[in-house]
Amino acid sequence: MEHAAGKRHDKHIAIAGLGLFVLAGAGQFAARNIDGFGRWYSVHIYSAIVAVVGRICGLAPVSVAEFGIYALIVLSIWYVVRRRKAWTSIAARAVFVIGAAAFLYTYNCGINYYRPPFSSQLDLKTRESSVEELRNLCEYLTEKVNETACDSTYEGEWAVWGRDAMNKLGETYPGLSGYYPRAKPVTVSWILSVQQLSGIYSPFTVEGNYNRDMTDYNIPHTICHELSHLRGFMREDEANFIGYLACIGSEKEVFRYSGYLTGWVYAGNALAGQDIDSYRELYGKLLPQAAKDLRDNWEFWNRYEGKVAEVSNQVNDTYLKMNDQKEGVKTYGRMVDLMLAYHRKKEA
Numbered sequence: 001m002e003h004a005a006g007k008r009h010d011k012h013i014a015i016a017g018l019g020l021f022v023l024a025g026a027g028q029f030a031a032r033n034i035d036g037f038g039r040w041y042s043v044h045i046y047s048a049i050v051a052v053v054g055r056i057c058g059l060a061p062v063s064v065a066e067f068g069i070y071a072l073i074v075l076s077i078w079y080v081v082r083r084r085k086a087w088t089s090i091a092a093r094a095v096f097v098i099g100a101a102a103f104l105y106t107y108n109c110g111i112n113y114y115r116p117p118f119s120s121q122l123d124l125k126t127r128e129s130s131v132e133e134l135r136n137l138c139e140y141l142t143e144k145v146n147e148t149a150c151d152s153t154y155e156g157e158w159a160v161w162g163r164d165a166m167n168k169l170g171e172t173y174p175g176l177s178g179y180y181p182r183a184k185p186v187t188v189s190w191i192l193s194v195q196q197l198s199g200i201y202s203p204f205t206v207e208g209n210y211n212r213d214m215t216d217y218n219i220p221h222t223i224c225h226e227l228s229h230l231r232g233f234m235r236e237d238e239a240n241f242i243g244y245l246a247c248i249g250s251e252k253e254v255f256r257y258s259g260y261l262t263g264w265v266y267a268g269n270a271l272a273g274q275d276i277d278s279y280r281e282l283y284g285k286l287l288p289q290a291a292k293d294l295r296d297n298w299e300f301w302n303r304y305e306g307k308v309a310e311v312s313n314q315v316n317d318t319y320l321k322m323n324d325q326k327e328g329v330k331t332y333g334r335m336v337d338l339m340l341a342y343h344r345k346k347e348a
Contacts (some may be wrong), residue, residue: 010092017092017099024102024110031114038114042232049108050230051179054206058181063209065202066186072097101204109203112232118242121175124341126334131274135282137340138271141264142282144248148257149289159183162223165250169242172249176231176242183223185212193304198222201229215297220258221247237334240266244339261290263339270336 031038057064076097083089119126159182170177183199184207186192192200192211199210199222208226210219225243233239240262247259264286272279283291 007088010089014092014095017096020096020099020103024099024106027106027111031111038111039116042112042115046108046112046232047178050181050206053108054181054230055179057205057207063184063186063202063205063207065205065207065209066188068205105203108206109201109229109234112229112234115232117235118173118175118228118233118238119338119341121173122342122345124338124345126337126341129337129340131271131278133340133344134267134271134274134336135278137336137343138264138267138278138282140343141260141267142285144260145257145264145290146285146287148253148260149287150253150257151289158219158223161250161252161255162220162227162246165220165224165246165252165255166227168251169246169249176228178231180227180230181207183208183210183226185210189213193300196301196304199226201226201234206230213300215293215300217258217261217293218297220250220252220255221262224255224259237338240335241338241342244335245342261293263335264290265294266335267339 031041079093080090162183163180166176166180186200186209189211190213192198193213197211198214198218199208201208208223208230210222210226212219214222221243223243224246225239228239228242228246233242244259244263247255247262250256250259268279268282271282286294
């Protein structure tokens with residue numbers, strides 16, 4: 001009898017997991033095929049999820065996602081070893097865990113890929129730009145970097161200031177208003193470094209996490225980038241641009257510096273591919289603090305180049321394409337187009 005009851009229990013667990021798979025598939029189908037569903041869900045449902053789940057997980061001083069993964073690995077190993085002969089039970093629970101992960105991913109992240117982009121709220125018109133326009137943007141960013149250049153070696157209030165910066169941006173753009181939990185550093189940030197990741201959004205705990213080991217000037221922009229995902233803007237180019245706007249509009253100089261220098265890197269790389277002499281000229285105009293931060297940043301990420309980073313980049317590329325970002329990792333280049341369009345609009 002006990003054996004039969006155990007089998008029924010395993011069956012129910014597996015069915016529950018498959019049911020979650022079906023619900024995840026239904027959410028993906030609706031987002032991809034029903035006009036307006038992605039925006040409706042992001043504004044009315046996902047925002048409530050952030051307010052509840054994000055608020056609860058935000059109470060923890062460390063990343064719930066990070067330590068949850070460690071706990072899941074340990075518990076999975078323990079269960080497999082303990083029930084190594086009960087493969088039916090192991091398989092049933094594996095199906096449930098995978099189904100739950102698919103469900104949480106879809107409703108806390110995946111559907112949001114199909115909402116209108118943030119740039120549509122700004123009425124920005126991206127188009128092909130001349131090298132002269134790109135150079136002008138880089139000159140502007142060089143001036144702003146030098147105006148705000150400061151020693152960014154500081155961590156105490158980053159999470160609070162990042163939340164403040166996003167709330168302030170939300171006053172201008174209502175689509176970014178709402179509750180923001182604190183972004184959290186990943187305790188073992190080496191895990192992100194070897195994947196060449198500066199931050200990561202966890203759909204399972206609705207948390208924004210950042211790599212605390214990278215060059216400090218990167219951290220403010222990364223915090224704002226990850227928090228933008230909590231407003232349902234999942235595209236990486238959009239999140240980069242939102243992070244840029246939040247930082248340059250912040251009351252804190254270290255955030256403005258992070259935003260302008262990050263923008264300089266994106267625009268500068270684009271300029272280097274078109275006019276290397278102009279790039280070198282503008283690089284030479286940067287203050288020593290900014291030039292040092294850029295060197296430190298290059299040296300940091302260069303230490304982690306290798307097979308793991310290559311695999312991570314390929315996985316990320318596939319992930320973006322699966323979520324309707326057909327250019328894959330090249331989508332990040334649209335950040336420059338958005339900055340150009342934004343500054344054209346400001347100057348008009």
